[in-house]
Amino acid sequence: VCRCLQDYRKHKTNKPRGLSFLKGTAALNFPKIMAGILNGGEDLSSLLARNDHLAILRYVRSHKLREPEMTIHHGRALLKGTLDDTSDSPSSSPMSIIRELLGLSLNESETLAVLEQVCTAALDVYDDTLAKRCLAQIKKRVQNPDESARVMRLIGLSHESAGEIPEAFAVYDELLNNNPANSFALQRKYCILRSQVGKEAEAMDALNDCIGKNQGDAAGWLEMGRLCLDICDYKGAAFCYEELVVANPLDDTLHCMLGEIYATLGGLSNLKMARKHLAQSLDLCSSGGNLRALYALVAVAGSFLEESASARKRKEVNGDDVEVAKELVKYGAENLTKMYKGSRMSEAVAHVMEAQLADI
Amino acid sequence: VSALAHTKIILHAVQNPHAQIHGILVGRYRKPTTSGATPILQIAEAFPVCHSAPTKPLLDMAFRLAEAYCKGSSIAYDNDKEEEDSSSSSSTQIVGWYTANERLDDVQLSPSALRVMGTIAAAATQQGESLPANAEPCLFLVNNNKLGEMMLGGEEGALEAYGRDARKQWQNPVPSSHFALADGSCALAKAACSIKDKKSVRLFDFEDHLHGGAEAIKDSDWLSNPTVSAFVQKS
Numbered sequence: 281v282c283r284c285l286q287d288y289r290k291h292k293t294n295k296p297r298g299l300s301f302l303k304g305t306a307a308l309n310f311p312k313i314m315a316g317i318l319n320g321g322e323d324l325s326s327l328l329a330r331n332d333h334l335a336i337l338r339y340v341r342s343h344k345l346r347e348p349e350m351t352i353h354h355g356r357a358l359l360k361g362t363l364d365d366t367s368d369s370p371s372s373s374p375m376s377i378i379r380e381l382l383g384l385s386l387n388e389s390e391t392l393a394v395l396e397q398v399c400t401a402a403l404d405v406y407d408d409t410l411a412k413r414c415l416a417q418i419k420k421r422v423q424n425p426d427e428s429a430r431v432m433r434l435i436g437l438s439h440e441s442a443g444e445i446p447e448a449f450a451v452y453d454e455l456l457n458n459n460p461a462n463s464f465a466l467q468r469k470y471c472i473l474r475s476q477v478g479k480e481a482e483a484m485d486a487l488n489d490c491i492g493k494n495q496g497d498a499a500g501w502l503e504m505g506r507l508c509l510d511i512c513d514y515k516g517a518a519f520c521y522e523e524l525v526v527a528n529p530l531d532d533t534l535h536c537m538l539g540e541i542y543a544t545l546g547g548l549s550n551l552k553m554a555r556k557h558l559a560q561s562l563d564l565c566s567s568g569g570n571l572r573a574l575y576a577l578v579a580v581a582g583s584f585l586e587e588s589a590s591a592r593k594r595k596e597v598n599g600d601d602v603e604v605a606k607e608l609v610k611y612g613a614e615n616l617t618k619m620y621k622g623s624r625m626s627e628a629v630a631h632v633m634e635a636q637l638a639d640i
Numbered sequence: 641v642s643a644l645a646h647t648k649i650i651l652h653a654v655q656n657p658h659a660q661i662h663g664i665l666v667g668r669y670r671k672p673t674t675s676g677a678t679p680i681l682q683i684a685e686a687f688p689v690c691h692s693a694p695t696k697p698l699l700d701m702a703f704r705l706a707e708a709y710c711k712g713s714s715i716a717y718d719n720d721k722e723e724e725d726s727s728s729s730s731s732t733q734i735v736g737w738y739t740a741n742e743r744l745d746d747v748q749l750s751p752s753a754l755r756v757m758g759t760i761a762a763a764a765t766q767q768g769e770s771l772p773a774n775a776e777p778c779l780f781l782v783n784n785n786k787l788g789e790m791m792l793g794g795e796e797g798a799l800e801a802y803g804r805d806a807r808k809q810w811q812n813p814v815p816s817s818h819f820a821l822a823d824g825s826c827a828l829a830k831a832a833c834s835i836k837d838k839k840s841v842r843l844f845d846f847e848d849h850l851h852g853g854a855e856a857i858k859d860s861d862w863l864s865n866p867t868v869s870a871f872v873q874k875s
Contacts, residue, residue, distance in 0.1 A: 351792045477746045509693035510660070542697035554697075571857075572850040576697035583700075590756050625864075631708035632701070 355398035578612035665736035688845030740782035
């Protein structure tokens with residue numbers, strides 16, 4: 281529970297959330313294919329069963345999963361002895377020679393990769409000691425630690441974790457000096473601002489910067505959409521989700537969310553748009569129907585009928601649209617009642633759906 | 641505030657530490673025993689709704705389902721036995737909203753929570769049922785800092801209540817002397833959160849329920865949350 285409390289302060293990274301959202305899209309298949317080639321097509325559960333530490337870490341890295349405890353556990357198993365190495369030339373200690381002879385050791389680049397992964401994971405779970413040890417080892421093994429962008433990223437992250445915000449900003453600014461389009465630095469700057477209460481406007485500017493420099497960054501648009509929803513800027517949120525839908529037209533969750541946003545904006549034309557997106561979402565969802573979209577569709581179609589019933593608007597409303605809305609309510613209500621049959625909640629659901637149908 | 645509702649609110653907050661949470665408070669208004677005093681709001685249950693920014697269709701459905709559930713099943717109150725005159729309290733209905741923010745030090749009420757309170761209040765006045773005079777719904781905020789202290793051993797609760805203020809917004813803080821948690825609520829909530837086997841006492845909100853998909857409908861009952869209720873009753 282203490283850690284849960286500390287999680288409140290956690291600075292979010294954009295990548296895992298962005299990718300987990302776009303689960304149905306082709307964008308995610310590419311790393312899977314690559315990982316399949318590297319791991320011989322195994323999935324995580326079989327790798328875990330075999331306890332193949334290196335392969336597991338590779339899997340986590342290539343799929344961009346956020347599993348800090350798993351990473352630390354397997355990373356530590358691989359790095360036994362390396363973390364406490366205080367000698368100047370690590371590869372010549374007696375233990376490492378023995379390990380090399382036994383074919384157990386990692387080569388230099390693998391060690392560095394594992395150290396980097398474990399360092400990031402340690403920062404994620406606030407294990408500052410482990411992170412410092414990893415960072416020290418990395419600095420020892422890299423030729424010019426002050427010029428390496430990867431090392432600087434880790435230094436920036438550890439400053440953030442320790443709450444040293446100005447130092448973190450300095451590191452990221454330097455990264456941006458060397459490469460103005462460094463997306464990592466831009467994202468981290470945004471994350472820092474986002475976590476500080478009262479800096480919402482600056483956070484939005486920083487995010488605008490990120491998106492401006494990386495137009496195709498879906499995670500950035502997603503984050504912007506979320507920010508807009510948080511401050512009740514539904515028009516802005518609709519714009520962001522429209523961008524996401526354009527980039528990923530086959531993702532049913534995006535259509536569903538966009539439909540809901542249009543519904544929240546209200547008004548006849550917005551409700552019509554909402555209806556279309558929700559219908560598209562249901563179309564795209566292969567497995568038996570997206571529950572959220574079904575509920576939303578019933579709600580939206582119901583609101584449409586309510587709004588169109590007010591006398592003034594009757595002239596502006598197409599008779600066909602009203603018919604379509606009625607059919608949609610029926611469709612949604614029937615499907616939902618069917619799905620809930622036999623469960624504790626079926627009574628409540630049936631009650632609500634009947635009420636909706638009665639309104640027609 | 642009943643122990644069950646309190647536990648659910650805290651569990652919801654702790655199980656979604658990275659996100660803002662929102663949920664419905666259900667209870668009833670009781671006429672005061674002495675005339676002229678303000679009515680008492682008893683909160684019996686909490687239905688967790690979502691752990692992201694709420695959207696209108698989601699809320700619409702959540703409210704309707706919650707109301708249907710209230711009418712259908714019997715919601716128990718802590719001091720039902722003392723109740724002689726059932727006409728002194730209104731029927732069980734939606735009486736408020738609870739929320740918690742994403743960030744640790746963010747203790748402001750979010751604009752979306754305030755908008756929701758507006759709709760709840762509007763719906764309450766439209767009910768047509770006669771509520772006791774001056775009865776109004778209530779907004780509860782989980783203060784993240786106080787939640788931390790409570791978890792680490794403090795006795796003070798983490799809930800803050802807000803009532804309607806002059807501008808018809810819900811920004812008027814209710815002093816903590818004016819609302820009470822049922823006995824042992826804090827300890828119960830802490831116990832629920834510390835259970836190692838997360839699956840045995842898992843709280844589902846409406847969003848979880850929807851994301852679980854058609855197959856998991858029976859397992860993720862967000863309205864009754866049977867595992868949590870059983871835990872509270874056992875303790």
